[in-house]
Amino acid sequence: MCNKIKFSHNYSKLMSQTSARLMWVFEFTKDESLNQDLFIAYDTLIEDTQEFYELKDGKYVVLLFLGNDGIPFTTIRPRKGRYGDKLEYYSGKIGEKFEIVIKEVKQ
Numbered sequence: 001m002c003n004k005i006k007f008s009h010n011y012s013k014l015m016s017q018t019s020a021r022l023m024w025v026f027e028f029t030k031d032e033s034l035n036q037d038l039f040i041a042y043d044t045l046i047e048d049t050q051e052f053y054e055l056k057d058g059k060y061v062v063l064l065f066l067g068n069d070g071i072p073f074t075t076i077r078p079r080k081g082r083y084g085d086k087l088e089y090y091s092g093k094i095g096e097k098f099e100i101v102i103k104e105v106k107q
Contacts, residue, residue, distance in 0.1 A: 003098040005063070005075065009046040009053065010102050013074070017067035021097050024064040025090045028076065031057045043076050061086045065098070 003022075007014070030040070044053040059079040066072050077086050 020065035
């Protein structure tokens with residue numbers, strides 16, 4: 001398996017899954033005018049600290065995965081990145097398997 005999806009923290013939504021298949025990709029705009037609190041809270045809850053990762057207003061890509069234990073989850077990524085348009089990139093990866101990589105926290 002060569003695809004990897006990296007997370008900066010161990011998020012509650014991952015439920016200890018180690019791999020997942022990308023099922024769908026869509027664009028998402030975070031702004032103050034929409035009531036998105038519940039979705040953002042679900043997607044950004046950090047397991048260890050019970051804090052939330054802060055998302056700034058802007059354009060994002062939502063990736064919908066089906067984890068190896070059969071539990072679906074999403075992840076929100078900025079639309080544009082160092083390597084280009086993530087909507088284009090991930091749209092070409094639908095159906096492919098990804099290894100879940102959680103960045104180790106230095107203590």
